[in-house]
Amino acid sequence: MAESTHNTCEGLLGSLSDYIDGELGAELCRQIEKHIAECEDCRIVVDTTRKTIDLVHASNAPQTGLPDDVRDRLFKRLNLDKYLKPSAK
């Protein structure tokens, strides 16, 4: 099996991340799309890997803040008490 080409299962696997992240050239994308139109297992691997990353992003979205008590203790530990203004949430 020629591993360097993208119209095989092995070749697709090696470029899967670049393909999903939109960092693959047009010709290689075309080869992958041709392959997944004919290979159901690879089509599922591509779809579910993409979905996995989407879920990671979606479920992580609300976790961007810092609890107020954690922030207070951090500022105190760093001797930054006098800059401890209310957080801009």
Place this chain on the structure above:
Amino acid sequence: MMVETTIQDISIEALRNGDRAEFARLVDAYSAPIYHLGLRMLGNEQDAEDVLQNTFLSALTHLPTFEGRSSVLTWLYRIAVNEALMTLRRGKPEVNIDDTDSSDENENIHPTQFVDWGALPEDELLSTEGKQALDHAIQNLPENLQTVFLLRDIQDLSIKDTADALNLTESNVKVRLLRARLMLREQLSYYYGERMKKEKSNG
């Protein structure tokens, strides 16, 4: 992401010169992503808070020598990852610090689960139980894959910044990222496959 836009006007020069107000602004801009990275790596709030405090204490000490070859955030992530790894290793004294790269970087992970769960409705995929399955799978990634995955796919760093933060080459980051993503996909396929089977037998 959100944080990047708030930091643009922070002065590295002022930080290097010991400007406390500027340091306070740096802490406010970046403490949340550092805390959440620690939470993901260590799995509990107390350890994550220790990592957060130690990261900024260390940054305060080393700012005068910060060369600015990477962004401040990438530099903070590097400190935080090292702090978190030290905490993890304190809990597991048998882990050899030099032995984290023992897995064969050239070996691909071959998918074994081909359940087509990607078309399940969003509310089912993002149910409380579904999120727990995802969190559990991330928590159980091997350490060298987990750090790459957390920085790239959760903290949203570029491949280059992830490589800088972890002292890896970009191609190493790509290999580890792919392995991490495929391992998570495998776990989720197993989980949602079981769910789909149950639903079929109930319905």
